[in-house]
Amino acid sequence: MRTTRTRVLGAVAASLAVGTLVTACAGGSAAPASSSGRDGTVIIGTGATPQTLDPILASDVQTDFTVGGAYDKLVDYDDEGAIVPLLATEWSYNDDATAVTLTLRDDVVFHSGNPLTAADVVYTLDRIASLGIGVSSFLSSYASSTAVDDTTVEITLNGTNTTFVGALSKVYILDSALVSANEGDDQGQAWLATNDAGSGPYAITDYTANQQATLERFDDSWRFDEQRPDSLVYRYITESSTLRDELKSGGVDVVTGLTGTDLDALASQDGVYPQELSSMLQLFVMMNTQGGITADPKVREAIQLAYDYDGHISSILGGRGDVATGLTAPSVSCRVDAGAAQQDVPAAKALVSEAGAEGETLTLAYQSQIPEHQKAATLLQSNLKDIGITLELQTVTYPEYVAMIESPETTPDLALLWDFPYYPEIGPMLFRVYDSQFIGRTNYAQYSNPDVDALLEQGIATVDPDAACDLFTQAQELILADDVSVNISNPTTTVMLRDGIEGLEYAPTYQLFDPKMLVLAD
Incomplete structure (x- = not known):
């Protein structure tokens, strides 16, 4: 759009x-x-x-x-968006923000009775990096870490990243002795699937x-x-x-x-x-930019124009929310406000005709157990029928969907999902969802734009927050212009x-x- x-x-x-x-x-x-x-x-x-x-x-x-x-985290954010200490009492970057030193509490015990030490932090971070799943997408700058002593951890990054400490707010620290004793051949994934190793x-x-x-x-x-x-x-x-x-x-x-x-x-x-x-929550329809008719920007724009945004807010959310106005919720700083999306069926029909997509069939993956998703899937199906496109609905769990996006060939044409900055900084979220290096992982749309990649990667490595915000702003404008997603709602x-x-x-x-x-x- x-x-x-x-x-x-x-x-x-x-x-x-x-x-x-x-x-x-x-x-x-x-x-x-x-x-x-x-x-x-x-x-x-x-x-x-x-x-x-x-x-x-x-x-x-x-x-x-x-x-x-x-589980406990090293740090968290308060309701004003400021980082606050938890297991880590202090932290400091080196001069070029390529390394971080953490000081830990000395009075923490795990549920097993084992005391928390720096070795548990190193074990947790190394396991995340080795498995390369889940929260690893927040720690792409992580290179290695060392336990200097029981309460000091030195973390080496693979480049400048002033947002790394914030990313630790999504990392739960494991009882390394307990998990090591139950690692099996999958680094403890099967055991932790049904067991607790927290503090x-x-x-x-x-x-x-x-x-x-x-x-x-x-x-x-x-x-x-x-x-x-x-x-x-x-x-x-x-x-x-x-x-x-x-x-x-x-x-x-x-x-x-x-x-x-x-x-x-x-x-x-x-x-x-x-x-x-x-909430920072936002509902999207992510479109496969590398496969089928959704590789055509005209089709993507038509899908955006076809959706009944006002009906979504009034009927699906019962008025408890707003039409999305950008790539993140308004509560996130340094975001571009593109205005509330509006339905325009005649314009959508015209674009479908120009693209030669009349009578085509698309597949939408969605999580039926989430009420907003279930109702939005049905509404989108009806809306696309009005512009000459048939939408087939496919219910999935989130892990099933993550497996589907590992390649463009298995990525569904469309997918309904919630996304949001996992902590109150926009850069890491944009980097995770729209940088091409995360295709097959967290880049849901298989989206690749070298200019966007360059802006995001430079922004992540920029120490000056105002300069970083300017780079992230430019990236958002390009992403919006590429019609990557249908930005639907910010539910309360x-x-x-x-x-x-x-x-x-x-x-x-x-x-x-x-x-x-x-x-x-x-």
């Missing part, structure tokens, strides 16, 4: 294997009873069903949402894939809080209407992922209340909670919410 109005926003406050497990952990002390009557237990209903508990795949919303309470405020004590996970409060956590529930139970329920009914009947206490219709149905429900959270994150459960606030690195924030009222 050709942009007719662009402006750059300045710095803005940063407003996804069957089995069970039991891990060694310290038990929780008594906590106040929840209003549901389950003493000290909060049950979370969610459609964000993880395919694995291995925190290397915390790049997936589904995995991150479950494991986030069981977080909760320990995963029971897990049945696609059904339920139980996390017990770990009272030896360095950040113990007696107001946290004794346990969190995740129930994986994909139907929004079922989640709604379970909340009404008392089967769950906290719900995320409800449709607008079901949120409206709960508006007058006694004993529950909504909590609206800011609405969580429904039972009375007596509170504590949720905007957490920039958690796309649903941070479960560690939940507390029971006195």
